[in-house]
Amino acid sequence: MATPKxxxxxxxxxxxxxxxxxxxxxxxxxxxxxxxxxxxxxxxYAASIRMIGKSAKIDHPLINYYFPTKATLFEEVxxxxxxxxxxxxxxxxxxxxxLGPESGFSLYIDRFFNFAAKHPSxxxxxxxxxxxxxxxxxxxxxxxxxxxxxxxxxxFKNAIPMQGIADDIEMFTHSFNTLAINYLGASTYYAGILxxxxxxxxxxxxxxxxxxxxxxxxxxxxxxxxxxxxxLTQK
Amino acid sequence: MATPKxxxxxxxxxxxxxxxxxxxxxxxxxxxxxxxxxxxxxxxYAASIRMIGKSAKIDHPLINYYFPTKATLFEEVxxxxxxxxxxxxxxxxxxxxxLGPESGFSLYIDRFFNFAAKHPSxxxxxxxxxxxxxxxxxxxxxxxxxxxxxxxxxxFKNAIPMQGIADDIEMFTHSFNTLAINYLGASTYYAGILxxxxxxxxxxxxxxxxxxxxxxxxxxxxxxxxxxxxxLTQK
DNA sequence: AGCAGATTTTAACGATCGTTAAAATCTGCT
DNA sequence: AGCAGATTTTAACGATCGTTAAAATCTGCT
Numbered sequence: 360m361a362t363p364k365x366x367x368x369x370x371x372x373x374x375x376x377x378x379x380x381x382x383x384x385x386x387x388x389x390x391x392x393x394x395x396x397x398x399x400x401x402x403x404y405a406a407s408i409r410m411i412g413k414s415a416k417i418d419h420p421l422i423n424y425y426f427p428t429k430a431t432l433f434e435e436v437x438x439x440x441x442x443x444x445x446x447x448x449x450x451x452x453x454x455x456x457x458l459g460p461e462s463g464f465s466l467y468i469d470r471f472f473n474f475a476a477k478h479p480s481x482x483x484x485x486x487x488x489x490x491x492x493x494x495x496x497x498x499x500x501x502x503x504x505x506x507x508x509x510x511x512x513x514x515f516k517n518a519i520p521m522q523g524i525a526d527d528i529e530m531f532t533h534s535f536n537t538l539a540i541n542y543l544g545a546s547t548y549y550a551g552i553l554x555x556x557x558x559x560x561x562x563x564x565x566x567x568x569x570x571x572x573x574x575x576x577x578x579x580x581x582x583x584x585x586x587x588x589x590x591l592t593q594k
Numbered sequence: 595m596a597t598p599k600x601x602x603x604x605x606x607x608x609x610x611x612x613x614x615x616x617x618x619x620x621x622x623x624x625x626x627x628x629x630x631x632x633x634x635x636x637x638x639y640a641a642s643i644r645m646i647g648k649s650a651k652i653d654h655p656l657i658n659y660y661f662p663t664k665a666t667l668f669e670e671v672x673x674x675x676x677x678x679x680x681x682x683x684x685x686x687x688x689x690x691x692x693l694g695p696e697s698g699f700s701l702y703i704d705r706f707f708n709f710a711a712k713h714p715s716x717x718x719x720x721x722x723x724x725x726x727x728x729x730x731x732x733x734x735x736x737x738x739x740x741x742x743x744x745x746x747x748x749x750f751k752n753a754i755p756m757q758g759i760a761d762d763i764e765m766f767t768h769s770f771n772t773l774a775i776n777y778l779g780a781s782t783y784y785a786g787i788l789x790x791x792x793x794x795x796x797x798x799x800x801x802x803x804x805x806x807x808x809x810x811x812x813x814x815x816x817x818x819x820x821x822x823x824x825x826l827t828q829k
Numbered sequence: 830a831g832c833a834g835a836t837t838t839t840a841a842c843g844a845t846c847g848t849t850a851a852a853a854t855c856t857g858c859t
Numbered sequence: 860a861g862c863a864g865a866t867t868t869t870a871a872c873g874a875t876c877g878t879t880a881a882a883a884t885c886t887g888c889t
Binding site: 830831832833834835836837838839840841842843844845846847848849850851852853854855856857858859 | 861869874
């Protein structure tokens with residue numbers, strides 16, 4: 360079997376077409392885009408190469424021409440969506456340091472939700488593949504799913520000046536991520552039990568209200584270093 | 595195909611054997627037990643009848659004799675583990691009303707963790723099957739998974755006298771459940787990113803600390819009806 | 830002992846899966 | 860025009876899936 364030409368080093372540009380550069384969409388990109396959608400709907404083992412082929416409107420063996428195995432494709436997809444998320448996440452912090460905890464947190468959530476509405480796949484893919492059997496082999500791209508939390512924690516630490524102790528910051532970011540992944544990545548479930556539609560303004564409003572209700576006090580504690588002592592100090 | 599004898603109405607007791615009643619374990623129970631384990635490790639579509647047969651040490655078509663379809667078996671499993679959880683959850687509240695929010699919450703979590711250590715399947719099965727594709731058919735037992743949150747909310751409301759408004763209680767229980775399902779039902783993931791072992795004392799200590807760190811202030815607010823005003827009041 | 834029904838085993842079905850091989854077609858260059 | 864290599868299509872593979880049918884075995888009763 361011939362291997363596909365690596366079109367990185369020898370960039371054979373299309374003669375600067377008027378339509379957007381992204382418009383010139385080679386097959387490989389079509390496959391990635393379709394795979395992102397399918398893997399956002401089905402966990403790794405339930406998603407199939409044939410589903411992706413159908414979604415991309417190509418014959419499914421063509422996928423193996425660009426990605427030798429299903430595992431390779433999934434890794435590429437996880438890399439794609441988590442990188443996208445990682446880059447966006449950095450921008451959500453811009454200017455927040457001037458705002459104080461409450462309005463800063465509020466604006467951060469707004470930016471976050473705005474991204475999630477446009478790119479729902481990242482959180483869904485993480486949510487779908489986060490739970491793993493203890494005794495069995497890992498899913499191919501699982502290392503990247505695992506890094507997801509660590510990345511956001513670092514971005515948070517770098518962006519916001521904090522006096523809180525490291526443990527508190529870790530507890531905060533893990534809980535924020537967990538709630539975000541569930542409420543946005545599994546919105547069908549949570550909206551369902553609330554009697555709302557997953558993408559509706561009402562539901563997103565509830566999620567924001569809930570995340571601020573639950574996490575704002577702890578955020579204040581971390582940022583300003585106050586010890587409000589909710590009865591947690593042990594000594 | 596013959597249908598299995600319903601051994602509910604005509605209880606053909608074994609002649610009160612010395613060994614425990616549960617010891618007399620007909621095939622049906624062996625299948626349920628094996629299915630609980632397999633469905634706690636693999637999401638619905640990834641788990642197979644053959645895995646369950648192997649785990650129960652029976653030939654796999656025998657499963658179809660007791661459960662006509664995989665869907666029927668899964669529903670039975672979800673019913674089994676959520677009922678078990680529901681019954682246990684009620685007992686965890688016993689005596690808490692005398693204790694005040696902090697020590698009460700602490701004791702509740704201890705009881706909860708104790709149960710989760712002995713019966714890890716319920717939370718794992720919920721965690722594994724909670725995320726659903728938006729456009730496609732539901733998993734067979736999904737209605738019961740969905741009811742899971744509603745049940746615990748009602749138990750909480752009945753057990754603890756509260757002055758908090760309904761919205762606050764809903765935000766609290768949903769967030770508690772979400773964190774509990776993730777931290778205990780997907781412990782492999784979270785323990786992994788913390789560098790701890792999923793079932794270790796250290797990890798469980800971290801989870802408890804985190805849940806109290808995040809949720810105790812809100813619990814106090816709900817129970818005693820105080821309005822501590824973390825900057826959330828809007829009017 | 831012999832029967833009837835319950836239970837278990839064995840074999841096989843059609844469907845779907847990821848992957849491979851080979852043929853067919855397209856593309857850019859001489 | 861004709862070639863070489865890249866890309867796409869077609870057909871098929873072995874493996875696994877849930878389910879069914881039929882035979883084999885077990886169980887309790889007369």
